[in-house]
Amino acid sequence: MARRRRKRSVDWLISLIDTQLETFGTNRGKFSLREKVLALCKVYENVKDLGVNVLYEHGWDAGAAVERIRLYLVEYAGTVLDGVEIAVVSGISDYPRRIRELRVEAGYQIASGASPDPESGIDLKPDQYLLVDAEPDLDAARRWHVANRIRRSGVGSQKRVLQYLMESLGKVVTTEELAYVAKDAKQYARRVRELRTEHGYSVATRFTGRPDLNVGQYVLQSKERVAEPHDRKIPEPIQRAVYERDSNTCRVCGWKHERWTADDPRILELHHLEHHEDHGPNVQGNLIVICSKCHDEVHSGKHAASLKRIKRSL
Ligand SMILES: [Zn+2]
Ligand SMILES: [Zn+2]
Known part of the structure; x- marks a missing residue:
């Protein structure tokens, strides 16, 4: 059980600690190791009181x-x-x-x-x-x-x-x-x-x-x-870099999380422009942020023209 810290004046504590340290410095040649440690314990307790009383002085009661x-x-x-x-x-x-x-x-x-x-x-x-x-x-x-x-x-x-x-x-x-x-x-x-x-x-x-x-x-x-198994192993630093580059926004339709509603509960995902299954690499230039709705549409053959345009812009 910790001892309750006493409310005391900060100035008074500082002069007390000063005196204790000075006495310690002068007399330590005569002290055994144990006596030195015990003298420091007193200083240590007063320093702890000082920490708490600095807060009181700051107005925190x-x-x-x-x-x-x-x-x-x-x-x-x-x-x-x-x-x-x-x-x-x-x-x-x-x-x-x-x-x-x-x-x-x-x-x-x-x-x-x-x-x-x-x-x-x-x-x-x-x-x-x-x-x-x-x-x-x-x-x-x-x-x-x-x-x-x-x-x-x-x-x-x-x-x-x-x-x-x-x-x-x-x-x-x-x-x-x-x-x-x-x-x-x-x-x-x-x-x-x-x-x-x-x-x-x-x-x-x-x-x-x-x-x-x-x-x-x-x-x-x-x-x-x-995520599809082939989309799971994208290294974390690359994921972060792609989300940052695309400002956490679907490259196809501009959706971002702020627009989330229970009626249209999309999430943001990553899509490989050159499909990973077809040996498309896990690199920034081959990845875009896409919302789950557009992602499903892309994989069923839609948005081909947008994807071409995006690819050219990367
Ligand atoms: Zn979208
Ligand atoms: Zn995909």
């Missing part, structure tokens, strides 16, 4: 460590923070537990370098944190409940990740939720990638057709529609 962490994360939403900063503002060393509370109970999307995922934009070092959005997601508590049920379902991690995405069809899920469902902070990103590249599921990120999403967010866009 937060008595609980979890509230200090919350205020600091919200103040610096969108900025990558080191774990040691969270330790300083909270005054506790068990801050990862408080961060979990903020995620699970309050619904904040706090990504962590403990479960990195560069493909979704979460490229953090192990002890780094990022509050993706200053506003908590009020649906998150329900999703964590679902995640908890699936995590314990007894099937393999690949199946659990798919199940979670299926139950959240069309909705945003976060890297932290997927890592939890997969019970593996290092491999879950690979499981998601396999669902795309081996099973052909349309799991979009902000880099692949859904610029409305934030970093660390995924959406399964359809339960039924999966």
